[in-house]
Amino acid sequence: MEQKRSDIIANQIEELIFDGTFRDGERLDEVQLSERFAVSRTPIREALLRLAQSGLVAHYPRRGVFVRQPGPIELIEMFEVMAELEATCARLAATRISDAAIDELKATNARCNAAVQDSDTERYYRENEQFHAILYRESGNSFLEQECLRLQRRLQPFRRTQLRLRGRLKQSMQEHEQIVSALVEGDGQAASDTIRSHVAVQGEKFHHLMSRLKTAAE
Amino acid sequence: MEQKRSDIIANQIEELIFDGTFRDGERLDEVQLSERFAVSRTPIREALLRLAQSGLVAHYPRRGVFVRQPGPIELIEMFEVMAELEATCARLAATRISDAAIDELKATNARCNAAVQDSDTERYYRENEQFHAILYRESGNSFLEQECLRLQRRLQPFRRTQLRLRGRLKQSMQEHEQIVSALVEGDGQAASDTIRSHVAVQGEKFHHLMSRLKTAAE
């Protein structure tokens, strides 16, 4: 399955928004973008329309496309939904997960720990995402899995900003192990509750971070 | 906020898929569509790309766009997710809902009942959707609300096919009242559980319907 040029461009623009090249509220000019990527306006437009659908930019007809970063309130809301979706995954997975997948989770956790030891944050993030992705898959609900991956991808840049908080890493790893234990025992309720707070706390932490920044700015 | 022509066309194509004009697996030819709607290929392409993102059609690069109706398994999965999202709405709404919104729910229920009396199915569907939409709103989480509306819209045509089953209407109305009671009492758990089964049963019923159809065909 080959990719279209507009798809590649959409991902690249997404990256440029994530890394701060395009700021919140900034207008994305079609002509400028077409010059930057050395293509015509057509694939640029298709890319922007895709990003508009995913919510990363806002499209005001006949006025243009503007970067639309979620504010603190919306972020908390998104983390709240993510927590619920993942909690559902865990609950379903508790009765459906295979032994092979349990081993996969344990192996991923081990690699996560190793990454912490090596202070390899990049690898930590990757393995952590992998852990959650396995959970999505083991929910046995492909649609749920896809929705989770979509939201995970959307929240990815904001996870990174707040995971650096002291002590969080160790606690996060402990929670991962608690989740695996609950799944092994087939305790859907425990797995569900643990992962709900595990994810929700990220939103909370972000909230605190934001309030502090806001207070400091005043 | 004005609408683009491609947006209008997207909705019209969506309608044509829902009403069966375009069948599952059918290829949607850009040129044919542009003749049908008397526009050029450009707005057609934009509309199709939007539908591809929403999952209603599948887009295989350089090969075309094909209608992609969810099969029974995917439908059950989608209803399962819908049930979980709505359960979350109910749980959150139990602590956040306003007295005015409670009255709104009661009034909507009353109109629902009236529609049943008049055998006005069209109006029943509308009021029923309204009831659920109020719940989404009263979750106090705008992002969750939007996600629910999105999925509700996607499942809408399939709800219609199976709500006609005997006895389901009366039971459905009873469940609505149970939900309101739970919200009045602030019992998030009860509201959540009631609506989860209320929505999930639609997926189950559909499942049974499909198996029967499948058995009959063999």
Next chain:
DNA sequence: AATATCTATCTTGTATACAAAAAAGTTGAC
């Protein structure tokens, strides 16, 4: 006759051209 390869046609993906609406700049009136 069946299959494989080459060729012609069709369809999508991209570039360019044009139309219409919004933004910006200018001129004029008070």
Next chain:
DNA sequence: GTCAACTTTTTTGTATACAAGATAGATATT
């Protein structure tokens, strides 16, 4: 000098033109 209306420019939305890949058909070979 300020504000408003008109004009110019810019930018989006749509149409058309062109390029390249995919499908289908024809021809040749075994």
